[in-house]
Amino acid sequence: MTKETLYSLIKDRPLYLDGATGSNLQKAGMPTGVCPELWILKHPEVLISLQEEYVKAGTQILYAPTFSGNRIKLREYGLEDQIKEMNTELVGLSKKAADGKAYVAGDLTMTGESLAPMGSMQLEELIDIYKEQASILLEAGVDLFVVETMMSLAESRAALIAIKEICDLPVIISMTFNEDGRTLYGTDPATAVVVLQSLGADVIGVNCSTGPAEMAEIVSTMKKYANVPILAKPNAGLPKLIDGETVYDMKAEEFASYGPMLVEAGAAILGGCCGTDPEHIRQLVEATISLVPKPANSQYKRILASERKVQEIDVDGPFLVIGERINPTGKKKLQASLREGDMDVVIEMAEQQEEMGADILDVNMGMNGIDEKAMMLKAIEEITLTTNLPLCIDSSHVDVIEAALRHYPGRALINSISLEKVKFEKLLPIAKKYGAMFILLPLSDAGLPKNIEEKKDIIHTIVDRALSLGLRKEDIIVDGLVATVGANKKAAIETLETISYCRDVLGLATVGGLSNISFGLPSRAYVNAAFVTMAIQKGLTMAIANPSSEIMMNIAYASDLLLNKQDADLRYIHRMNQLSDKVVDTGSETVAEATQKNDVFHCVLKGNKKSILNEVKREIEKGKAPGFIINEELIPAINEVGRLFEQQIYFLPQLISSAETMKTAIEYLEPMLESDDSSEKKATIIMATVEGDIHDIGKNLVVLMLKNYGYHVIDLGKDVSKERIIQAAIEEKADIIGLSALMTTTMMRMKDVVELVKEKQLNIKVIIGGAVITQSFADEIGADGYSKDAADAVTLVQRLCSNS
The missing domain is CATH 1.10.1240.10 (Methionine synthase domain)
Known part of the structure; x- marks a missing residue:
């Protein structure tokens, strides 16, 4: 299948996926705790029958049951040495069920291990893991790939890079979001779309997460930023406990009734997740097949993103500042810190610039005596944890820029690409591969352009080559190349002409290092201030500057106000109030x-x-x-x-x-x-992920937080039986048992533990949490408390201990 074939399927009607696999296999007898892939291979008729029914219901793309067929997941069951045979046979089962009437997608998901710095997994190792499984699926004959139920944008990027490096088949990326509209790692729908479509995802969407009604808002947000089709694969409502079983009780008719709402919100590809079956898909098709999906947006936004925030760049919008401070040139303190491998000064600079109003952070690690590439990657890692601002990657070395773009879990800006042979030929394809925007610096191997006409020629040459590689003019920001007026009396005039020409004639955004204009002159602040005002009036989009320059920042806000840019009045008032708050002593400690x-x-x-x-x-x-x-x-x-x-x-x-x-x-x-007499003995808590569930990111964080508050925590790990949990609780004289589950198929094991506690008449509280867990579920199974996250778990434990 090609991307064009895929897109042709949604031109006049929605494209239909299958529904749930796991919950239907359980109904057919698959027990909890087993490797689903292995169970399917031992009972192939169950999977084939289910998928044949999906095809009859209208499914056009079947997901091969290779969801957790990666090396890491299979290792949980001691099956990693069978990865090729298992994935190949599983694809074969789906192809048999499809019988040429539907396409088969190779299905990948998260490994369960977190990328550094949150975990120990390194990026290249993760890419290799995905590449291994994707290569097997490709050889087995899948028509396209789907990377689904993703909670980490960084891991989604790794999977996408892996697949794109081995083939040209279409790739669908599907994220799952919490009730707050963000993934477990804090990514919102807009950011997910911006980052993944820039990296080459052919379809982006949302699966699992919620029921269909709640999913419409997420789809609508994605649609605003998407230049690719949007997918919606909701659950059959939210899980409920009925007669001791976890079920999704939304019937097919009700589920299907929300289909038009999802199409109206912007979904062009529809399917079902947990709790859905062939009848849900059949009625969904019936309810929506006459609808024409909204086309993908043909207008492209100038937009950068960190892992958790987007930054739009509008030539008619607010003036933006790229904070220039994280650059060791002329900064002895930063140089000394970097030579020691210490990121403290970098972090401090990132925090200060964000506080002072920077919109983007430039990161440059270029200095003697260090490994620039290693230090750049370390800086990206630390800054990404420190701030939500997107980054501008600044280096003279192509390999440093490429490594940074590969690792950065967002959409970055390259500073910069000139007509110098090495940069021009190598960096433009790199920008395209990693979906980066770039600053066009109008220099060539001959040096500075001799006049404005030569400058324009360089700009046109770079723009034309970028467009031929598939980049767009919205990906390009032209540096006005500000020279010093002390050496060239026409420097300001020529820069302003460049800004005006790029904006009004070429439709390009512009940037400049504004303080260069006053180099070598006395009282430079006045020259800089005048130039900022003139440049913004001519249409300058952003500046590379020090945001702690209060006069420059204030003039920029005032200029936007006078030019009547949208919301500029509110932004100006807000900034002035912030500055006043810093001066006025309120008498309270912030x-x-x-x-x-x-x-x-x-x-x-x-x-x-x-x-x-x-x-x-x-x-x-x-x-x-x-x-x-x-x-x-x-x-x-x-x-x-x-x-x-x-x-x-x-x-x-x-x-x-x-x-x-x-x-x-x-x-x-x-x-x-x-x-130390001031210390006091705190409660003992047993923590475990329940039997059959091998997810432990959330549980591990709860353990860490509780230990930090002084509680005695015994972590039993993941996939722990109720008998082992109770035995440990008795032996350790525990006050509380904490249980975690990520899957609807394992959440009922929590009830088993609660019932065993009551059966043995133990004076122990049971608290529960996890992505699929709710307060109502906790009430239904008789748990003593529910927490939605690690911070809430601490509050819950404190409350239970104070009441006991």
Whole structure:
């Protein structure tokens, strides 16, 4: 199948996928806890019969049952050495069921292990894992690929890169979102679309997550940013407990009735996830087959993205600033820090620039005495945890830029591509491969252009080549090439002419390093300020500048106001109020003030694992007791992290980073607590992911957070039987049992544990959580509490302990 063939199927009507596989196999007798792929191979008639019914119902693309057929998942069952045979046979079963009447998609998903820095998995290792499975599926004869139920944008990128590097078959990427509209890792639907379509995904969508009614809003958000078709594959409502079984009770007729809503929201490809069966698909087809999907957007946005935020770039919109500070040139403190492999100064600069109003952060690690590529990757890793701002990758070396773009879990800006032979020939294809935008620098191997006409010729040459490679003019931002007016009296005039020409004639966005204009002159601030105003009036889109320059930033906001740009009045007033707040003493201590006074607090708040021990040791040297440091400094800090997480200012990466930082401090202080009268014994908690479930990211974070608060936590791991959980609880004299489940097929094992606790008349509280778990489910099975995330789990445990 080609992309064109795929798109032709949705020209006049929706394209239909299949429904659930797992829940239907369980109905057919598949027990929990087994390897689904192996069970299917032992009962092939069940899978073939199910998929044949889907095809009869109207399914045009079947998902081969290779969902967890990667090396890591199969290793859980000791089957990794059978990866080729199993995946090949599973594809064969689906091809037999399709019988030429439907296409077969090779199905991939997350491995269950997190990428660094949140986990130990390295990017290239993960790409190789996906590439291994995808190569087997390709050889087995799949027509296209689907990467589904993805919770991590970074892992989605890895799978997409892997597939694109082995073939040209279409690739569908399908994310799953929590109730707050973000993935487990904090990615929103708009960001997912921007990043994945720029990297080459042919279809992007959402599966699992919710019922069809709730999914419409996610689809609608995706549609606003999508230049590719959107997929919707909802559950049959939300899971409920009926007669002791977890079921999706939305009947086929009701499920199908939401189909027109999903098409209206922007979905062109429809299917079903958990709880759906062939009848759900049949009625969905019947309810929507006469509808014509909305075409993909033909207008392309200028837009960058981090892992958790998009930044639109509008030639008629707000003036934007690319923070230039993370560059070691002329910065001795930063140079010394980088030579030590220390990211503290980089993190500090990222935080300060975001606070001062930067919209994008330029990252340059170019200096002698370090491995620039390794340091660039390390900087990206740390900055991504620190800020949600998208990055501008700045290097003189092609290999450094390529490595950075491959690793960055967003859509970056390249600084820059000129007509210099090496950059021109190598970097443009790299920009295309990784979906990056780039700054066009009008230089050539001959150096600076001699006049404005030569500058225009260089711009046209680079633009034409970029367009021939499949890049678009919306991917290009032209540097006005600001020279100093002290050396060239026409420097400002020529730059302004370049800005006007690019914007008004070529329809291109523009950027400039504005402070260059005043180099060598006295009282440079006045020259810079005048030039900023003139450049913005001519249409300058953004500047590479130091956002701590208050006069430059304020003039930019004021210029937008006077030019009547959308919402410029509100933005100006908001900025002036912020500046006033910094000057006026309110008499109350803000978090920012507290972090300046207390470096232990600040280290936890910012996830600074490298510095936390030095700061704790300083507190000990000052005479503070270990218990005081924990209770009065560390715990308030992690409480603040929890508050920021609750308000969606922080997301999972920051929560984990802060929790790991606190853990480092706690482990250092714990041996000192034995003789410390201020310490108190806290509850003992048994934690486990229930039997049949091998997902443990959420559970591990809960364990980490509870330990940070001083609780005695015994982590039994994943896929743990009820008998082992109860035995450990009795032996450890536990006060609380905490249970986690990610899948609807395993959540009922929680009820088994609750019932065994009651049967043995144990005075132990049971709390539960996980992606599919709700408060109503906790109430139905008789659990003592439910938490929606790790921060909430701490609050729940504190409440239960105070009530006991």
